[in-house]
Amino acid sequence: MIIFLDTVTLINRLDGLPLAVSIAAAFMRQTGASITEYLQYYQQSWSDLQSQSSPGHQYQHGNILETWLISYQEIQKRNPKAAELLLLLAHFDNRDVWYELVKGASHSRDIPSWLEGIISSGLSFKSHIKHLIEFSFLEAKQQEGSYSMHPVVQSWCHHVAHTENIAKSDQLRELALVSVGWTVPSASERNYSEIQQRLIPHTNHVCLERIDDDNIIVCGAFDGLGNLYKDQGKLKEAEEMYQRALAGREKALGPDHTSTLDTVNNLGNLYRNQGKLREAEEMYQRALMGREKALGPDHTSTLDTVNDLGNLYSDQGKLSNAEGMYQRALTGREKALGPDHTSTLNTVNNLGNLYRNQGKLREAEEMYQRALMGREKALGPDHTSTLNTVNNLGNLYRNQGKLREAEEMYQRALMGTEKALGPDHTSTLNTVNNLGNLYYN
16 A cells, blocks of 8 residues: 555656656666655655756756656766766767767767777677666667667756766767767768768757867868768758868868868869859869878879869860869879779769760760769669769760660669659759750650
8 A cells, every 4th residue: 555655656746757757667677676765765866956956947847857866876876987978978869879970989089088988899888878778768769779868858968967067068069079070971982871861960969069169170070060961962051061170170280281171172062062163163273282282193182182173174164174184083093092993983974974065975975884883883773973873874875865775864863862862952853854854855
């Protein structure tokens, strides 16, 4: 009878809120505490909470806070590192957190020792996560190795981190930003699109933070976030990230440092995508001069800018200039990286575009076929770079009057880009437009 009355009392104290009841039950299950004992802990935690709360900080359900505080203090006793990890995870988007994402914090210049141990291996990470799941602070998702946090728990964790130590709260925000920015994969990686789309909610979350832009690791993170937004067709957001990276790198490293020039070149690519060709050329010329001086004319980074300048000249209709850039980039990349490297194949594909624009359709087809075979082998048939060449072959076949073959290429490119990038991405819409032209013909 006493147990029943205590149970009713506890549920009433928690307002019957499922999340609070779940966390209380998890605590009792993990510690062996009785309901009567838990009620005593609850009453004590209420007093502690009132003494720790900052004035004016109000929550709709104060009783949930006592429930969490009891469990959080128990985790601090059992595994202090897991308690620290909980507060860090609250600084990511709450719906999908995984090991490789948090491991990105290893790039931080001031990674705390407790986190180093946790992310040293996937096994170590899971062993600490287990404590948070057991106390119902996290939930394991169906997707292997993915975890989620209730948004109210996330809000509470922010409050705890801020209350315990403002400097520590700032450090956690920076660690989350570095984790996301340095986890962004290059577009040359096989499954980059899936990973990038998975990272977008985290990117949107951490980009809201105002963090010291003079930190060169943070600047690198902003550069990575700019790449992600650019690849996903979010050009306005990409420009903001690149500008933050550039300002920080120029201040911390100087205008001619190779990392600064990386961002300069990235801005050139962005401006070209936005149709700001004059601004793009300024960025490319600055990057080229700086890279040739710092790295030499045949360095792969220098050749990246050479190839990008070829793209710009092609857009401007300066086809002879473009061909000179492409031939220089191709010769250098074949020598430095090999004929089948993805960077080499990028230039091969670009030459195909140039030859098509020049009316050299046979030479264009040779370039496209070489690029397609190489990209299918290196990246897979559904990678966006492969699909870009498929779309280009569609253009070529249309110019040659091979309308059935052109339609096959466009349909393949459309299905692939819709799946990889979504129906509203510029690459998808480009193929839609090409199909419209084909059907009109």
